[in-house]
Amino acid sequence: MGTGRLEAFSDGVFAIAITLLILTVDLSHAGSGRLAERLLQLWPSYVAYGVSFLTIGIMWANHHDLFRQIGRTDRTLVLLNLMLLMLIAFIPFPTRVVAEFARSGDERRAAALLYGITLTTTAIFFLALWLYASFRGRLLHERADPRTVSGITRSYLPGAPTYGLATLLAFVSPITSLVMFGAIAVFYALSSSLFGRTGDQPTTV
Amino acid sequence: MGTGRLEAFSDGVFAIAITLLILTVDLSHAGSGRLAERLLQLWPSYVAYGVSFLTIGIMWANHHDLFRQIGRTDRTLVLLNLMLLMLIAFIPFPTRVVAEFARSGDERRAAALLYGITLTTTAIFFLALWLYASFRGRLLHERADPRTVSGITRSYLPGAPTYGLATLLAFVSPITSLVMFGAIAVFYALSSSLFGRTGDQPTTV
């Protein structure tokens, strides 16, 4: 079975999940007062929207890169991909919770943990999908370059531990944890653009 | 008329319906209290999200498999497909009702019945679409393999009765009924991945 319709379906879910993030930005999360003040009070919503948009966008680009190496699918890959999409389509929920509670000193920790657990699990499924597809070249194109393949593997390995550490950081300092999630997204976005992209240094999740 | 644009439209509806499921996970369904507690109280929402995501995902894969056998469309097929999409796009509503009421001993039965009736009807339309298309090879590809076709038919027959039984179970035990819906989704997802897929044992709805 080719990968065309699977990629198209995945692209659809990525595009819808990323666009639904706007429902995160909700005026009812701001207190009362003049509209101008309420719009300014919403700044955590704008930041959360931006960080999650960047994160899902990078994941989409990575998904694209993976499937350029993958030449065929089997039912396990379809299932792993479905689990991955289930996590990506879930991201609007923790984004909304962070947007609503980031300014609350009492509740910030729970919001950061929810956000971090979601992204860590997503990174794990990303890695699992890739390891399944690339193990002994199981589902790769015949023309897949071994150096590119091992380069992708190397670059994906730090993703889940990095998100995991940022999540654990929430027990010490929820604010630092949230800042880390933003920094990770910006780092991946900028590093891959500024320094270009070679076969053995692809963007990681 | 070819099936290309019909499949693309259907894929769009599947992708949107599956991603809209996240609107099911709504903090306002949790009681009051600390955010961490409320997030934990939401567990039925997470389960309902996961089960419906898996269910729609499997239906998407099955729809894909059907249309690999179908070579052309007519207006009846377009209409049957539209009815099927109407049911699939409906799934977020019963999912939300189950998420909200699964923990209520009084209301769980009605929620399970709504969910079950929706899935049973969906399975019936899936079967109807396939029987209409495959009857005497009406709309099949000329190269469609008769053993694959009869294999699909055999594997689709148990879908509606299985969902129907799980639905009726709600009169005896709503919890068991809800667990069954999850088990059916997991069974189809795992069985087709673990044991591979042959021409005469395709995944059923």
Added chain:
Amino acid sequence: MGTGRLEAFSDGVFAIAITLLILTVDLSHAGSGRLAERLLQLWPSYVAYGVSFLTIGIMWANHHDLFRQIGRTDRTLVLLNLMLLMLIAFIPFPTRVVAEFARSGDERRAAALLYGITLTTTAIFFLALWLYASFRGRLLHERADPRTVSGITRSYLPGAPTYGLATLLAFVSPITSLVMFGAIAVFYALSSSLFGRTGDQPTTV
């Protein structure tokens, strides 16, 4: 400019608008009481969902048929198509209003008028798009069959007056008006499926 990307964009809007209809079905529109009663009280929502789903689905199929005759686009066609999509993407709003107010003897008339005005305007833009594209074969394929083209024109002419009459009927009997909208959708869906489809009898809006 070819029509490929315009059709893909239009298909996307059709697919999203039709799937967003589920947001019409909202438990908060039912009164208080047991869940089972509230779910039954929601029946106008289910009917409104079904009728609008069928209506948008038929319009999608018609849009598909039109663009099989249209071979190229210009900016006016892009603009007319955008206006048409603006109306189709609007349909979830009147659907929601009908779902909420169909059972209110006092408010049913306003709801039916809103729904009818939306559909009548949509039918007018459908006709305008087709007349613009087909006038003297302006944007048609060179291979477009004149009999098919004039058949489409003939079959589209009654759409707007029919919806207009059903809308005006709301001044006399809002219920009859609402039933008419459902009947029109079912009529178009069934007539085109039962009697097949020939070059000079295409489905009208």
Added chain:
Amino acid sequence: MGTGRLEAFSDGVFAIAITLLILTVDLSHAGSGRLAERLLQLWPSYVAYGVSFLTIGIMWANHHDLFRQIGRTDRTLVLLNLMLLMLIAFIPFPTRVVAEFARSGDERRAAALLYGITLTTTAIFFLALWLYASFRGRLLHERADPRTVSGITRSYLPGAPTYGLATLLAFVSPITSLVMFGAIAVFYALSSSLFGRTGDQPTTV
């Protein structure tokens, strides 16, 4: 890397953002009273829906035009495009704010500023994406016509200043500012359709 999947993903975001605009039209923004009155009171929502729909639609057509000149992508283009999509997917929020507050003499200014800042930033990113791609022909098709390319550049330059001026106008007269946003959308839509489109006079943002 080709532009195909990037364009498809972008089209998806455009189509979803434009269709989500309907969530802007919300009966709860109208006061109490009879349904007919409330539907009439909602007129700013209808206007805001129409203007934003037209605006996103024109941006989609422009995006299409740009990518007909662009032959390949790099990571910077992917990132610039992602920032552009982030802004376009944001438009439903200011649209909703304008719809809700346009009738409030006290709050209209803040709403117009939010709307204007969003559109001005969007126009800036549109220009940035194009300048990056076209600078010394970096990512253009080899067959890109220099006159078309410089024509696009010339026609895009006024976009951001025009939106910026309309935004600043909100300090003097919020109503005039809002009317300007509508007039800009209508102007671009009509000018490009009425006078056709030549290689060196493409529609600007």
